[in-house]
Amino acid sequence: xxxxxxxxxxxxxxxxxxxxxxxxxxxxxxxxxxxxxxxxxxxxxxxxxxxxxxxxxxxxxxxxxxxxxxxxxxxxxxxxxxxxxxxxxxxxxxxxxxxxxxxxxxxxxxxxxxxxxxxxxxxxxxxxxxxxxxxxxxxxxxxxxxxxxxxxxxxxxxxxxxxxxxxxxxxxxxxxxxxxxxxxxxxxxxxxxxxxxxxxxxxxxxxxxxxxxxxxxxxxxxxxxxxxxxxxxxxxxxxxxxxxxxxxxxxxxxxxxxxxxxxxxxxxxxxxxxxxxxxxxxxxxxxxxxxx
Numbered sequence: 001x002x003x004x005x006x007x008x009x010x011x012x013x014x015x016x017x018x019x020x021x022x023x024x025x026x027x028x029x030x031x032x033x034x035x036x037x038x039x040x041x042x043x044x045x046x047x048x049x050x051x052x053x054x055x056x057x058x059x060x061x062x063x064x065x066x067x068x069x070x071x072x073x074x075x076x077x078x079x080x081x082x083x084x085x086x087x088x089x090x091x092x093x094x095x096x097x098x099x100x101x102x103x104x105x106x107x108x109x110x111x112x113x114x115x116x117x118x119x120x121x122x123x124x125x126x127x128x129x130x131x132x133x134x135x136x137x138x139x140x141x142x143x144x145x146x147x148x149x150x151x152x153x154x155x156x157x158x159x160x161x162x163x164x165x166x167x168x169x170x171x172x173x174x175x176x177x178x179x180x181x182x183x184x185x186x187x188x189x190x191x192x193x194x195x196x197x198x199x200x201x202x203x204x205x206x207x208x209x210x211x212x213x214x215x216x217x218x219x220x221x222x223x224x225x226x227x228x229x230x231x232x233x234x235x236x237x238x239x240x241x242x243x244x245x246x247x248x249x250x251x252x253x254x255x256x257x258x259x260x261x262x263x264x265x266x267x268x269x270x271x272x273x274x275x276x277x278x279x280x281x282x283x284x285x286x287x288x289x290x291x292x
Contacts, residue, residue, distance in 0.1 A: 002149035024141065028056040029135070029153035037162040039169060045212045047169035049162060051154055052074075057115075059154050061123055061166070061214035065174040065209075075108075075116035075152065076137060085110040089122065091129040092153065105129070111141060129147075131154045131163060146205040174208060178291060181206050186245065191229055193241050203248065206287070210252040219259045220288040221245050226279040227266045239263030241285050 029071035030053060030075035041062075049061040055257065075134070086109040093100035116138065126136045135153045142148040159247040184206065186199040195203065210216075221237030240262045250256050254261035 027151045030155045035155035035157035049166040063170045070157040071120045071123040090117045091134040093136045182289045184287040186285045214253040218290045222286045223263045227273040228281040235265030247268045
């Protein structure tokens with residue numbers, strides 16, 4: 001081969017190799033043998049499904065107790081981004097699904113020094129694609145190497161059994177969160193420490209929550225009465241009402257030293273005392289709870 005032609009061939013080869021390197025994708029995924037899905041949090045307050053991605057981090061799907069069904073996907077990275085950008089999320093068929101095309105799921109914001117995350121709709125879509133055997137994959141430009149693109153795949157192997165466990169956990173979450181009960185007003189029967197039917201139900205909700213999480217930093221209980229029955233008697237009645245609620249909290253495992261009781265009697269009415277319905281609003285214990 002003439003020297004000039006040989007040099008041209010070498011140059012073309014080097015060009016092609018350089019192009020291949022630039023177009024290369026650095027891939028992260030668990031192998032079929034090591035694909036590990038597990039439910040790492042399972043109670044009535046939170047459910048979390050985890051998948052380890054070797055040498056990269058882990059994928060987390062989390063649903064929390066609350067009035068609305070919710071779900072979040074988090075890509076917990078060992079090396080956090082050092083700039084802002086976007087990642088593309090696709091549902092990719094594995095090799096044993098010939099003829100299937102990949103489908104776009106969502107775009108994921110890449111934020112400096114934060115793990116990637118996606119909201120409910122995209123998170124559920126990823127889970128349903130995994131259930132069908134597809135590998136949801138996140139693609140982005142590497143923030144540490146301008147020559148590399150990165151693909152992070154979730155391996156659907158060994159997924160279904162942990163996923164069913166996770167779904168069962170989600171279906172058993174409490175239909176309210178701590179924020180929904182942290183401020184509660186309990187109402188009482190006339191001249192009595194007997195709660196109204198609605199307030200008994202409300203206190204039972206708080207009890208169900210505390211069975212799962214009694215890590216309260218402070219509970220403030222303020223008792224009040226209407227203006228009927230005499231000032232001293234009403235003050236004692238307001239204390240009795242609040243003390244009964246305190247006993248309920250200590251019975252659920254909240255430390256007595258974290259509960260503060262104050263009986264206000266007839267003070268600080270929230271409604272006039274001119275008719276039975278408005279007086280009923282003044283017969284109350286206000287619960288305020290705080291967590292660390």
